[in-house]
Amino acid sequence: MYFEYSDKVKGLQEKLNNFMDKYVYPNEKLYEEQLQSNDRFAVVPPIMEELKQKAKEEGLWNLFLPQSEHGAGLTNLEYAPLCEIMGRSSIAPEVFNCAAPDTGNMETIVRYGTEEHKEKWLKPLLDGEIRSCFSMTEPDVASSDATNIQASIVRDGDEYVINGTKWWSSGAGDPRCKIAIVMGKNDPTAPKHKQQSMILVPLDTPGVKVKRLLPVFGYDHAPHGHAEIEYKDVRVPASNMLLGEGRGFEIAQGRLGPGRIHHCMRTIGAAERALELLCKRVQERETFGKKLAEQGVIQEWIADARINIEQARLLTLKAAYMMDTVGNKEAKAEIAMIKVVAPNMALEILDKAIQAFGAAGVTEDFPLASSWVKIRTLRLADGPDEVHRRAIARQELKKYQ
Template sequence: MNFDYSDKVKELQKRLTEFMEQVVYPNEATYQQQLNEAPNRWTTPPIMEEMKAKARAAGLWNLFLPDSEYGAGLTNLEYAPLCEIMGRSFIAPEVFNCSAPDTGNMEVLVRYGTEEQKKKWLVPLLNGEIRSCFSMTEPHVASSDATNMETRIERDGDEYVINGRKWWSSGAGDPRCKIAIVMGRSNPSAPRHEQHSMILVPLDTPGVKILRHLPVFGYDHAPHGHAEIEFDNVRVPASNIIWGEGKGFAIAQGRLGPGRIHHCMRLIGAAERALELMCKRVKERVTFGKPLAEQGVIQEWIADSRIEIEQARLLTLKAAYMMDKVGNKVARKEIAMIKVVAPNMALRVLDRAIQAFGAAGVSEDFPLAAQWANARTLRLADGPDEVHRAAIAKLELKAHS
């Protein structure tokens, strides 16, 4: 593997970094202020649409999509350092139309959608005009084993009828969220991994009820949010099924590989920013007669953070490289490994930065506490660590059988 980034990537890194410095970081506080001052937090702060227009005009748009007909045509390896830069700010991925779960949903539509589905849903998503959510997890079953999913998708004439309860559907709080990709059981008597389908459900369909928004450690993540949704006799045209009945797991494998390694890339950016903030802070603050930066323990935190970030970045790049070269299936061990490594690394780095900041670290004046809460969710939201470890161990044991 060549560790050097191509000229194309270096140029995009430079432009993205400049955009972050000139547009994104200076508007982080404005975004929060507009959200806090709005009569209702489930609205889009106007500054977001302003930043999106600028990013699009600058050609920094849909960089995540490897498909060159619709997106930037970058490989996973090329996208990794760019996604890392976006991960430095909570609001940045959306500014560049590169945020979850839209990215994964758009990839599903590019790969498996019909022409009609692409026209109706993919095009407005690519244009950043609407947003989407992905509804797989259910409150009543252990959803880390997706075969447990109970929501029913049943054919009735020219329609499918959907009944069930989902939760943690991220993004469903946003008023611009118009479409859900819902996974449920359509063929209960088929083999275990052919029982489920994915189907497009417009959120304004009668019977779709958003019951509540689930905060994360007290953060509402508005206007995006994580919703509990009831699907009560929801009827959609039969043409809304994606790829075909029983293809849910086949699609999930395509979706969850690349879509979810993006979280790892962003976490590296979040950890980099935390380390940068920590270094600046400990040079400024003086205790017991000398700057914090001169305390051995703080230097150890800084050194360990640098070591761990570099390790995680190299493994992310290796996973991305393998996905490009040998495909997601052969790269599944590397994908699983980085999904364990990245959030745990980010949590350690963020925790050290919080400690070095003192009480300010847990406040909302700096992004550390919110980033820590987010990184902690990714030990679950990206599939629990234990499930990834089980997959790694299985492959390792098989290799030595």
């Protein structure tokens, strides 16, 4: 593979960096200020809609969709450095309509949805008019093994009836969230990986109840939120089924591959910003008669951070290249590897940056604490480290059988 970015990508990188410097970083505090109200989940900060409109006007919109007429026509490899830039700010992905879980849901509807689905749900998602959530994880089972899920999707005439409780349906707290992709079992007697289905469920359907919004280490992540949702005798048209009965596990594998690598791309951006903040901070502060930057231990932190970021980026680019050239299935080992590597790398750098900032590092005056919280969840989201390591080891062992 070639490591040089194309002129097209370089141009987009420059535009994105300029946009971030001019509009995104200066408005991070304003975004948080506009969220402060009695009900943070009823408020969409006006600055977000302003920034989204500016991003549209500059052609920095829906960059994530590869091999689709709906996106910018970028490959995964071309998108990687752009997604990394967006990962430097917690608000940036939404500004460019490249935020999870909408990206994964849009890709799912593009790949597996009907023309009716695309017209009704994909179009407003692509336009940034609505948002969505993905309901797979359940509180009563170990959802790291998706075959454990117990929510039911049962055919009844021209409808399907959905029953079950889901949680960590990220995005469901947003007042703009209108549609959920729900995974459940439609045939418990079928082969293990053919029991599950995925279906589109509008959140205003009778029987859908958001029971609570779950905090993450004390952060509510408003207005996005992470919801526990009860689906009780929820009826939707049979035409809302994606791809067909028993195809849910197949869809999950297709959906989660790109989602995992997008998380890793953004994580590298967050690590870069943490290292940047660390380097600036240690040149400003003195202890015991010399600047922190002159302390040997600090220099080791910085050297290790740069080494680890570069390693993670190269593995991410390799995974993206393989997804483009041989497909997500053949790239599954590389996707699993980077999903383990990137969050752990970033958490280590964030921890050192917090240490260099001292007490300031754990406050909201700087983005380090909130970034650490979000990235710590990635060691669980889209499969925990242990599941990915198991998959990597199994594939490695096959070579010697």
